[in-house]
Amino acid sequence: MKSWIIVTHVLMATVFHSVVGDTVMSSSLVIQNDDPLVHFHGRWDESPGTWWAGSGFKLHVQNLKTMSINLGPHTTAPLASVGVSLDYDSFTTINVSQGLNNIVGPTALNIEQTEGKSTSVVRLNVEGWQNNRINLESVLLNSDAKLLPYTPLKLAFQFVGDSLSAGQFLPEGVDQAWPFLTGERFRAEHNVNAQPGAALTTDTEQTEDTGYFYTTDHNFTTPWDFQRDQPPPTHVVIHIGANDAAQNVSDTEFVQVYTNFLIRLRNLYPHQPVFVFTPWGWPSADGSISQYYQGQYQIIVEQRHKAGDEQVFLVNTTGWVTWEDVFPE
Numbered sequence: 001m002k003s004w005i006i007v008t009h010v011l012m013a014t015v016f017h018s019v020v021g022d023t024v025m026s027s028s029l030v031i032q033n034d035d036p037l038v039h040f041h042g043r044w045d046e047s048p049g050t051w052w053a054g055s056g057f058k059l060h061v062q063n064l065k066t067m068s069i070n071l072g073p074h075t076t077a078p079l080a081s082v083g084v085s086l087d088y089d090s091f092t093t094i095n096v097s098q099g100l101n102n103i104v105g106p107t108a109l110n111i112e113q114t115e116g117k118s119t120s121v122v123r124l125n126v127e128g129w130q131n132n133r134i135n136l137e138s139v140l141l142n143s144d145a146k147l148l149p150y151t152p153l154k155l156a157f158q159f160v161g162d163s164l165s166a167g168q169f170l171p172e173g174v175d176q177a178w179p180f181l182t183g184e185r186f187r188a189e190h191n192v193n194a195q196p197g198a199a200l201t202t203d204t205e206q207t208e209d210t211g212y213f214y215t216t217d218h219n220f221t222t223p224w225d226f227q228r229d230q231p232p233p234t235h236v237v238i239h240i241g242a243n244d245a246a247q248n249v250s251d252t253e254f255v256q257v258y259t260n261f262l263i264r265l266r267n268l269y270p271h272q273p274v275f276v277f278t279p280w281g282w283p284s285a286d287g288s289i290s291q292y293y294q295g296q297y298q299i300i301v302e303q304r305h306k307a308g309d310e311q312v313f314l315v316n317t318t319g320w321v322t323w324e325d326v327f328p329e
Helices: 002-026 178-185 242-246 251-268 296-306
Strands: 028-032 039-041 056-062 067-071 080-086 092-096 099-104 119-126 136-142 146-148 155-161 188-194 235-239 274-277 312-315
Touching (some): 028 146, 056 136, 080 099, 092 099, 242 251, 296 312
Parallel strands (some): 155 188, 235 274
Antiparallel strands (some): 039 056, 056 119, 067 136
């Protein structure tokens, strides 16, 4: 008898949510995921689903009052955390899951930020360095809203890094990491391709985000089409090497692999300035900082200059991170 009651309640709940979802969709402006006015950024597969921290989309909306997103079965279960910003304000974390999720409105992000404005920009991105898959099926806006073309910002930063850039273990993930905050500070578009454990000299057979590599919908073969990165980056920033050092990669091999990486980047970005960050190192309580590949980043940049590439710049980060920064009082 109890089993029958439980099954009945489950069926009723399923029917209720289905009816409510259908009602909401029928009274809303439904934007399909292939609408050209949805401005995707970061890395998305064809489902479409995200597979790097910071990946997301932007909307330019006239008369915005409410917004929901309908997510498909490839969405991380039980939830994925996304950051949402209205009109370039700070980001607010919202947990989403498969199905209909309220993003803007009375029970979600406060719509008062948009009052008195004829148009609004909504920015949404996944925060996590893992569990960061959202499978976008559609966006629902209030029925009297109108979707407009999104105009990208003039600056566009491309960051490449490891856990130190991916926001690992930060409460708001990549949204609290230094690359994301730098992009916000300069009012720039920003893509962060960073993954804990990432190195230049390992996992070459896997490439891309290793979390995505092990999901069932990866085909293991298709390289990323960099033409999809729109707008193309105006600046490239690289902070990597900690995991190469942890794998005992020699100075000579690291310099060679890093140099080859820069050459490949030049094929993609022939004129953009590239900023090579030296390591922050590992601070100690006595004030000392353990370093790795000392002097090697300078050699890498010098080699590019000798090859005629003057748009590669060394950024010496010595002293940027101290013991107090790692263990704040």
